[in-house]
Amino acid sequence: MKPVALSLNILVAAIAAFKFYRAGAFSWSLFWPFALTSIPFAFLGGWVTLPGHYYKPLVGAVLIYTAVYSFRSANRVEAATNTHAPVFLRLLIGAALGFLSGLTGVGGGIFLSPLLLLLGWVPIKVISGVAAAFILVNSIAGLLGVLQTAVTLPPALPYWALAAVAGGFIGAEYGSRRLANPVLKKLLAIVLAIAGGKMILTI
């Protein structure tokens, strides 16, 4: 199912990235250092297999902590943001997150979003836009790697693709333009909590 997951991720992330970009919720200067190092390191991480009982509790705890933080800060007025974080630091984070995403087999955005949220460099809508593009490039890189092996696709794939595209369009439309930031933060907190809980419960 890995090529299916990556293909659907590409579809949805492409829609989300485009929509957030058009809504002005994107920062090239923030994005490119992350992408530059994450792509090759995602390949590297894919070569390594780590037992789930090592990384899942750690990632789950981080996600739940970020969920609580995000929910509690949902109604807080955003402080001044700093979009001029050092390029070297972003290259380093991109490499680490790319490697981690390759290692764990999930989209890199699952780590980038909470990190950007905690660091508070940019508004949450820009985090969404940057994370979408980050997932897009990492999923493309991952799929290209998977396609080097023998791949069989299930017959239901067109239906799943249709569902992914429909959900992607509706979510991106409301998420990038119409939902208020506190609503986005609370939604993100719920998603983070679910992802974190799932990580811990499926050890």
Add this chain to the structure above:
Amino acid sequence: METSDAILAILILLAALLYSSVGHAGATPSSAIAAR
């Protein structure tokens, strides 16, 4: 299409909707597939 495939399609739709709303990979279609 089998029932399980249809249920997965609904899960993927909901995941994609949530994901593209918040831009977080915890709700990408791959999560729905992993939760299958």
